[in-house]
Amino acid sequence: MRIIFILFILLSLIITGCGQVLKQTDIPDKEGVFSDVPIQSAIVLSASPATLYKNDTTQLTCKLINVTSNVSYVWEKTGGTFNTNQNTSIIWTAPNQTGTYNITLKVYVANSLLGEASLFLTVNDNSRLVNVTNNITVTTSIYEHITVTDSISVTIPIYEYITLTNNVTVTTSIYDHITVTDSITVTVPIYEQIIITHNVTNNVTVTVNAYEKPMPARIVTNSVKRLNNALYAEWYPNYESDVIGYNIYNEGTGTKVNNSLITTTNSIIYGINNGQYYLYSVVAVNSAGLESEKDTWSYFGGHPRIDGSATLAEVDFNSSLSGFDFNTGSIVNSTNPAVDIVFNYEPGINMYQIRNNNPALGIDLTKALIIDMGYTYDFYQEQVFEWVDYYYNYQTASIGHTYLIQLPNNTYAKIRITALAGNYITFEWAYQSTAGVKILSKKIK
Structure with missing residues (x-):
């Protein structure tokens, strides 16, 4: 019985970039039986540069170990273009689309497949990434990130982020963020944030020639x-x-x-x-x-007004203390011709009233018209006389309510009840003495 020795030797492979070596293929003898001679061949596939962006180019290089003669190559790809597909070193141009692309190299010896290796290259979305060094001038329109070093002049109309070091001059129009260190001059008409690092140990200064933040939005x-x-x-x-x-x-x-x-x-x-x-x-x-x-x-400009507070001590129609005259800011008798409003308490129904005249005289719509604006937090809440579809010659008086009043001479007033107790009513008041002016703000001292 013929003894068959099969020896698999794993090869140490050097892989650069994102490369991968695929399977090692042994070469059978003419009878289809593996020889007992170990195979010591390998395929090393690399890409430089290995970090790629849309439409970038990279050098693809194949190195063969222990394969010296009668060798041929076939390069395959899932995207992009080659400048050739026959040599050990070729140029691959990335497509204008992001993604991961498979580069495969098949190696033949004497027209028999020795093996194949694959390299997976990722094309990044940020095709606008720029790294520049050593006395380089860069002019670019739109990109997102730039890292520049060593005596570089950069003109950048629009971008989002920049990191600058070592004697860099930058002229830019619009961007979001800048970090600068080590003797850098920056001209920045419009931006949002600037961070400047000053290296005190090395006596390095940073000069910002001109910059400004966007002006604030208009307020209303x-x-x-x-x-x-x-x-x-x-x-x-x-x-x-x-x-x-x-x-x-x-x-x-x-x-x-x-x-x-x-x-x-x-x-x-x-x-x-x-x-x-x-x-x-x-x-x-x-x-x-x-x-x-x-x-x-x-x-x-505003119009003059008078204002104050008052307490009516005996609220009944026969009292000399139940009426109020806004023009003089004084308490008057309910029958006085100068009276503007009259206060009354009805003990039978326990109700306080604000009236435009003594009810004994009958309803008279030529006198003051009174509107109850309901409860208000303070005397300032109702500042302007606002006409409504209803008005009365009297209203029920309630604590905290504000009442707007139109007087017969086309002047306006307001009161706010602050206390009701027995025959006493206390209220704040304001009177606009200029005819036709409806501003009723109490003076701010």
């Missing part, structure tokens, strides 16, 4: 209210992280109103002449000192 004014010789403005906030406050400008004089930066979303503008036309604007300010576009508004 919420409301402007006329006060006595003042305006009260409030606006919606700008939530950008680098916005640190707001400025107000008098567009008529071109001057800034506030001495220091406004850090709230409201402000009172003093020194307003009642009845005069004004034009103001408000802007947001970021940490670089840049201002947003102006949100401009125009208003007439």
Whole structure:
């Protein structure tokens, strides 16, 4: 019986890049029986560079161990192009599409397959990655990441990230983030963030010639209210992280109103002449000192008004303390011709009333018209007389309710009840003495 010795020798293979060596093929003798002579051949396949992006090229190299003569090669691929498919060293051009591609080399000796090896190359999506060194000038339009070193001049209109070292000059228009170290000059018209590293040990300085953050977005004014010789403005906030406050400008004089930066979303503008036309604007300010576009508004100055609080001590129609005259801000008799509203308590139904006259005189719609605006948190909640489809010559008085009042001479007033006890009614009041003006804000002291 013929003894067959089969010896498999595993080869030590050097693989570079992303290469893989496929199976080792033994060569049978003419009878189809393996020889007892060990085979010591190997295929080493490499790519340089091995990190690739769309449309990049790489050098593919095949090294054969213990195979010297009568050798032929066949290169195969799942994508991209070769400059040839016969040599031990060829150029592969990556396709314009991301993915992993298989490069296979089949090696034949005397037209018999010795073996094959595969290399898996990944084509990355970021075809705009640039690494440049040693006195190189780079001009590029759009990419995402650049690492540059050693005396490099870079012109970059648009990108997202840059890391610079060692005597690098950069001119760029728009990007998001920059980190610079070691004697670097940067010209940056528009960006969002800059981090500058100063190497104190080596006495290295970093100079930033010109840069600025984008100016803040324009804000929107919420409301402007006329006060006595003042305006009260409030606006919606700008939530950008680098916005640190707001400025107000008098567009008529071109001057800034506030001495220091406004850090709230409201402000009172003093020194307003009642009845005069004004034009103001408000802007947001970021940490670089840049201002947003102006949100401009125009208003007439406020109108004079009087206001205060009062207590009516004996609330009945026969009392000299049951009526109120807004023009003089005084308590008067309910039958006084100057009376604007009359307060009354009906003990039988335990109800307090606000009336436009003494009911003994009958209903008179030529007198004050009274609107109950319901419960309000404070006296400032109702600032403007708002006409509604209903009005009355009397209303039930309730604590916390605000009442808007139109007087016969086309002037307006409001009251807010703060206390009701026995025959006593206490209320806040405000009166607009200018006919036709419906602003009823109590003065902000």
